[in-house]
Amino acid sequence: MSAAERHDWPLWEVFVRARTGLAHRHVGSLHASDAEMALANARDVYCRRAEGVSLWVVKSASIVASDPADKANLFDPPTDKPYRHPTFYDIPDDVKNI
Numbered sequence: 001m002s003a004a005e006r007h008d009w010p011l012w013e014v015f016v017r018a019r020t021g022l023a024h025r026h027v028g029s030l031h032a033s034d035a036e037m038a039l040a041n042a043r044d045v046y047c048r049r050a051e052g053v054s055l056w057v058v059k060s061a062s063i064v065a066s067d068p069a070d071k072a073n074l075f076d077p078p079t080d081k082p083y084r085h086p087t088f089y090d091i092p093d094d095v096k097n098i
Contacts, residue, residue: 010032011029012029012058015027015058018051018052019050042057
């Protein structure tokens, strides 16, 4: 198989859940012709030493991400709804964990 043929393969993002972790973590990317090959290649490349217990592979083209320029619109708390902030509530002294 030529390098040009492999270049046409889609890019896949690889996520691994470690033995001690609860969440999957992005570990890298690879090219593969289909999902089955992406999963097999991800196992071979990113879990050679039994680092994980679960793998996810996702086509890079399928991932939708926010634009860093939209940070204020997406992540800043709204100023028109101050009741959502707990500073307006009296918390009884006997409540230990909030």
